Amino acid sequence: MPEVITIEHKILKKNADIALENRARFDDAGVFVVGLVSSPGSGKTSLLERTLQLLQGRARCAVIEGDVQTDNDARRIAALGVPAVQIVTNGTCHLEARMVQEALPQVDLAGLDLLFVENVGNLVCPSSYELGEHVRVVLASTTEGEDKPLKYPAMFRKSQVLVMNKVDLLPYVPFDLAKARSYALQVNPELRVFETSCTTGQGLDAWADWLLAERQARR
Amino acid sequence: MPEVITIEHKILKKNADIALENRARFDDAGVFVVGLVSSPGSGKTSLLERTLQLLQGRARCAVIEGDVQTDNDARRIAALGVPAVQIVTNGTCHLEARMVQEALPQVDLAGLDLLFVENVGNLVCPSSYELGEHVRVVLASTTEGEDKPLKYPAMFRKSQVLVMNKVDLLPYVPFDLAKARSYALQVNPELRVFETSCTTGQGLDAWADWLLAERQARR
DSSP, rough: HHHHHHHHHHHHHHHHHHHHHHHHHHHHHTTTEEEEEOOTTTTHHHHHHHHHHHHTTOOOEEEEEEEOOHHHHHHHHHHOOOOEEEETTOOOOSOOOHHHHHGGGGGGGGGOOEEEOOOOSSSSGGOOOEEEEEEEEEEEEETOOOHHHHHHHHHHHSSSEEEEEEEEGGGGGGGHHHHHHHHHHOOOOOEHHHEEOTOOOTTTHHOOOHHHHHHHTTT | HHHHHHHHHHHHHHHHHHHHHHHHHHEEEEEEEEEEETTTTTSSHHHHHHHHHHHTTTTTTTEEESSSSSHHHHHHHHHTTOOEEEEEEETTTTTTTTHHHGGGSSSGGOSSSSSEEOOOOSSGGGGGGOOOOOOOEEEEESSSTHHHHHHHHHHHHTEEEEEEEEEGGGGSSSHHHHHHHHHHHHHTTTEEEOOOOOOTTTTTHHHHHHHHHHHHOOO
16 A cells, blocks of 8 residues: 555654654753653553652653553652643544643743653554654563564664663563573663562662663763 | 544444455365454464364364564474464454455465464454454453553453463462453453463363364364
């Protein structure tokens, strides 16, 4: 169906252009922007909750949440006293740069150090749509099976960081962390890997410190 | 972008037509066809492995596997001695009726009682594409958070059965099973719910018995 492919190409080109505009606005404001992607339920919002608590008093943060339906996630973030904007995609399976652009008037970029953008839970479609973020972080969890990087390679290839979450559940699940890490690095040897648990707090300090260091390095 | 919407509508209409053709072939052959959908890592393939073992000698089964990349899942099924066909979508985020139709020459429908079709792990996009299956089964797992039915309502609305998997992990995760069930039934009051663990085997007999009874009822 070449007609569809042409239109999809145009959509992606247009998206990439808007992503560049977003990026320019982030750079002008000196805000470091982190995109979060994963399957539904890998723990993106839990990771954000814990991260924002760790960054309290160390960086001024805000969050843009993307979901097909509900503003549950923005409510969870706002409950921590952190500014949160919810994008409801209403059926669309990924965020697009345009949606982020339209949400930006609700974000006080000038007063921020770090902006997190949590995508719709989907390990396929968001990979094609840059949003203007400086880094894309893909989460995977120990309950999901080691071969996810091989089965959904685009997302792991187009991310710079892998957060391997829910390591507290390792004693109870048939999951080989070394194998998962090796599959991920096979798909993308440049991936920086963190191992975390939002239940026990394991690995979260290293992750938060890395975020602050990256933000400093990019000023 | 109305041009895109028109084309998407045409694609879905064409898909629905092919799904009906698939259904007619399944009915002619007297094969009961079960579609499985979920997030990546909810345990579709593990559920299939356990189910096929339970159905051994009681029903003649085969599996069509859908994945963005790899034939890992078909290999796992074939290792049980059950015929398995792998569809690699090569980037596409869902199975389409056409892909199933093209796989059917590799499936001996005349020699089957039950055919399982495991979709790409994705809680959004597959909901729009019927494949010709008689029932659609959505899996959710206790590691994913209770609000998934509210956040991805289309998939739960367009399924007839919910398998709530990984109940063995309930002691280790902050998951309220009653709440998850209630959210799912709020989105789709007709859902039949099974609670299962592929690790302990809990609930799998009831699920397998239900499959056999449904297959009988539809002969």
